[in-house]
Amino acid sequence: MTKRCKIPAVVSTALLCCALAAASAWAGPRFTIGVTTVLASQKGRVIDPSLAPMTRELRSIFRYTSYRLLGRDRVVLGLHESGSVALPGNRVLAITPQGVSANRALLRLVMHKNRRRIFQTRIQLINHGSIIVGGPRYRNGVLLFKISSAF
Numbered sequence: 001m002t003k004r005c006k007i008p009a010v011v012s013t014a015l016l017c018c019a020l021a022a023a024s025a026w027a028g029p030r031f032t033i034g035v036t037t038v039l040a041s042q043k044g045r046v047i048d049p050s051l052a053p054m055t056r057e058l059r060s061i062f063r064y065t066s067y068r069l070l071g072r073d074r075v076v077l078g079l080h081e082s083g084s085v086a087l088p089g090n091r092v093l094a095i096t097p098q099g100v101s102a103n104r105a106l107l108r109l110v111m112h113k114n115r116r117r118i119f120q121t122r123i124q125l126i127n128h129g130s131i132i133v134g135g136p137r138y139r140n141g142v143l144l145f146k147i148s149s150a151f
Helices: 007-026 049-061
Strands: 032-043 066-078 083-087 091-101 103-113 116-125 131-137 141-150
Touching: 032 049, 032 083, 032 091, 032 103, 049 066, 049 131, 066 083, 066 091, 066 141, 091 141, 103 131, 103 141, 116 131, 116 141
Parallel strands: none
Antiparallel strands: 032 066, 032 141, 083 091, 091 103, 103 116, 131 141
């Protein structure tokens, strides 16, 4: 009867773990992208209480009288990896981090409706920064998107 040595299995497992960790670190930063979807309109004077932290910002940029939260989504992506967020009105927002330069993430945003591209742009965000983007008409108002990024 022969005994098998278990040391090679332990060593090979350790080497595999090191290789996976190195590959993960080499793959680049991970981007946490937040998308807050808001319906803004001139009908009524209601401001969703959950939007209180961003009400001042919304009012300083836009001249609507009513703001309602429609959704909060988050995707975590690697460099050049695409993720998507479902939006109201059969729309989808695809997000792709394309690089980092001077502590700013370059993000590509593409909006589709019924699989047809209706909007595309690139934005740069500082780490832990955000931007509000005006979007398409929806119901009795327009959609606004607060895009934030941490990497």
